[in-house]
Amino acid sequence: MSLLRQGSPAAAAAAPSAATAAKGRDVPAGRGAGPRSGRLKARTRHRGMGLLLVTPFTLLFLAFLIAPLCYAFWLSLRTSTLVGGDHFSWFANYKQAFTDPQFLSGVRRVVFFGLVQIPVMLALALVGALIIDEVTSRLAKVFRMTLFMPYAVPAVIGALMWGFLYSPTFGPVNSISNALGLGSVNLLSHNLMLTSLGNVVTWQWTGYNMIVLYAALQGLPREVYEAARIDGASQIQTALRIKVPMISSALVLTLMFTIIGTLQFFTEPRVLQPTARSVITPDYTPNLYAYNLAFQYSEFNYSAAISFALGAVVFIGSYIFLFLTRRRSGLK
Numbered sequence: 001m002s003l004l005r006q007g008s009p010a011a012a013a014a015a016p017s018a019a020t021a022a023k024g025r026d027v028p029a030g031r032g033a034g035p036r037s038g039r040l041k042a043r044t045r046h047r048g049m050g051l052l053l054v055t056p057f058t059l060l061f062l063a064f065l066i067a068p069l070c071y072a073f074w075l076s077l078r079t080s081t082l083v084g085g086d087h088f089s090w091f092a093n094y095k096q097a098f099t100d101p102q103f104l105s106g107v108r109r110v111v112f113f114g115l116v117q118i119p120v121m122l123a124l125a126l127v128g129a130l131i132i133d134e135v136t137s138r139l140a141k142v143f144r145m146t147l148f149m150p151y152a153v154p155a156v157i158g159a160l161m162w163g164f165l166y167s168p169t170f171g172p173v174n175s176i177s178n179a180l181g182l183g184s185v186n187l188l189s190h191n192l193m194l195t196s197l198g199n200v201v202t203w204q205w206t207g208y209n210m211i212v213l214y215a216a217l218q219g220l221p222r223e224v225y226e227a228a229r230i231d232g233a234s235q236i237q238t239a240l241r242i243k244v245p246m247i248s249s250a251l252v253l254t255l256m257f258t259i260i261g262t263l264q265f266f267t268e269p270r271v272l273q274p275t276a277r278s279v280i281t282p283d284y285t286p287n288l289y290a291y292n293l294a295f296q297y298s299e300f301n302y303s304a305a306i307s308f309a310l311g312a313v314v315f316i317g318s319y320i321f322l323f324l325t326r327r328r329s330g331l332k
């Protein structure tokens with residue numbers, strides 16, 4: 001009993017110390033929870049600020065792109081006639097589009113146009129990028145700015161300018177040709193129209209593609225050039241065997257964007273159409289055909305179907321191109 005009575009005060013004294021120790025252990029835990037909760041609040045606040053900053057773009061994207069696309073697709077699934085009225089016709093407009101000889105002839109025309117014009121334009125852009133990458137003097141900046149300047153000119157203004165130059169009545173090209181004794185040259189005729197349009201597009205977009213390829217060349221390590229120079233490679237060999245393969249991703253990217261732009265060919269033929277109405281018909285290109293169907297013949301349903309059919313052609317063509325070049329370019 002005495003031992004028990006002697007041990008009880010010790011136990012009682014030990015109990016507060018244990019409680020104090022436990023309380024002391026709880027304090028760091030509480031202190032650690034404070035910064036953690038603060039970090040969570042800061043992370044939530046940052047996420048909320050990010051969503052707040054993205055909200056205007058999201059609303060504009062939905063209002064001016066997604067909503068019009070959905071409405072146009074809804075229009076493409078309907079047919080409006082004077083006899084039958086407005087009714088839901090599912091994919092009848094798309095079936096008509098892919099059997100429409102006017103739409104298919106426009107697609108064939110822009111495909112042929114692209115097969116000739118795209119390689120010429122990208123070859124000129126690649127040569128220009130290789131030249132300004134090699135030149136390190138002050139002339140490189142002037143040359144770079146000169147080639148990029150046509151891209152800074154709006155496409156409509158550029159087409160109007162070239163339409164004036166091509167004019168068979170008061171254009172300076174025809175006047176110079178007559179002065180040289182070469183006779184009249186109608187650059188807006190049936191035989192030369194695609195060539196004239198190709199010249200306008202090449203003038204407009206070569207500088208842009210050149211800057212993209214030049215930026216890719218600037219990202220290459222210079223040690224590779226020095227090693228090739230030590231091995232005895234000339235500048236042409238270095239350009240063809242080292243530089244061009246190493247910027248294949250940029251080449252494929254510019255080629256893909258050029259293909260998409262060519263299939264959507266619209267601005268230049270639309271601007272030159274008043275000057276050459278007998279050559280640039282309303283169905284000259286698929287985009288021009290869709291535009292004339294909607295705003296001249298008020299066939300909004302079929303025009304929307306033509307637009308989505310062209311979008312399908314562009315998507316399938318771009319996907320096939322990327323699939324065929326994914327190993328060589330490294331793009332996925």
